[in-house]
Amino acid sequence: MSMHFSVLASGSSGNAFYIETEEHSFLVDAGLSCKKIGQLMELIDRDPAKLDGIFVTHEHSDHIKGLGVMARKYKLPVYANERTWKAMDGMLGEISTDQKFTFGMETVKSFGSLDVESFGVSHDAAEPMFYIFRMGDKKLVLITDTGYVSDRMKGIIEDADVYIFESNHDTELLRMGRYPWNVKRRILSDVGHVSNEDAALAMSEVVGDRTKRIYLAHLSKDNNMKDLARMSVAQTLASRGIEIGTQFELFDTDPAIPTELSAV
Known part of the structure; x- marks a missing residue:
């Protein structure tokens, strides 16, 4: 199964x-x-x-x-x-x-052989939380909409087979872009969204031996691009000694096209 x-x-x-x-x-x-x-x-x-x-x-x-x-x-x-x-x-x-x-x-609900665990993130909502899905020895982590990835979060999500991981914006594109400063400040804050570089730094601390795929998610339409996100994440991971394609692959997500239905 x-x-x-x-x-x-x-x-x-x-x-x-x-x-x-x-x-x-x-x-x-x-x-x-x-x-x-x-x-x-x-x-x-x-x-x-x-x-x-x-x-x-x-x-x-x-x-x-x-x-x-x-x-x-x-x-x-x-x-x-x-x-x-x-x-x-x-x-x-x-x-x-x-x-x-x-x-x-931070509780777990079980649905047959599927265990679903909730965990908190840092975002400007009432009590935002995301989910880890476990089945047997397989683990999938969904984490977007967080201003930063804390050590507590890293401990919870480490060594998953698959990550759907926020890579929201390129910081310079955001700073130079058309958004009002109050919106930029909100995105850049600890309760906003993580940048490409910060996402990659967090990834470098949580990927494990069994990690095979990372999907870059929640990209900003105005302040990011798929190629830029992949390049920035790959470069930051390489600076930490982690080479894309050697241990795991990076994949895009899209606001209007689903990713291929894939097995964990």
């Missing part, structure tokens, strides 16, 4: 991640319209009507835009921590009480 996954969409315009085992299938976040998420799932030959639930990371619109409609249309359980549920109050429309489940910070 194994996990399969696809980054359906990743970026400031909307985020959704799909993961399945032979027993269950889930989304993490639903930051696009219900219709668009259905179309993206069709591209990986999967049916949203067969989902078993949605895990929520935090209440920002690029992570929950389609959540209410998805939950109502497909009668899906939704999992979020208490503070996130409170923050989403009034943002989702009516969701039946029996579809609302609390997933506490």
Whole structure:
């Protein structure tokens, strides 16, 4: 038995991640319209009507835009921590009480052979958290929307087979770009988003012998480019003695095109 996954969409315009085992299938976040998420799932030959639930990371619109409609249309359980549920109050429309489940910070829930662990990140939301998926000896980590990666986070996420890792912006592009300074300051802060270089520095401390793939996620449309992110991450890792292609590969994600459905 194994996990399969696809980054359906990743970026400031909307985020959704799909993961399945032979027993269950889930989304993490639903930051696009219900219709668009259905179309993206069709591209990986999967049916949203067969989902078993949605895990929520935090209440920002690029992570929950389609959540209410998805939950109502497909009668899906939704999992979020208490503070996130409170923050989403009034943002989702009516969701039946029996579809609302609390997933506490730094706890584990099991769904058959799949263990899902939540962990906190540093972002300007009520109580943002991301997830680790484990099945047997396999481990997949999803971490975006954090201003920095603390030692505590590094200890939790170290030595995964696969990482979906935020690489949001190039610092110089952001500083020179068109955003107002208050927005730039927010992105650059400890509760904003990690840069390409800072992401790579964190990666250099958590990748392990079993790490095979890293997906660069949540790239800014205005302050980053796929080629630039890959180059910056590869150069920073090389400066730490880690060569891309020797131990693991780097992959892109996209705001409108899902990654190939892949096994962990």
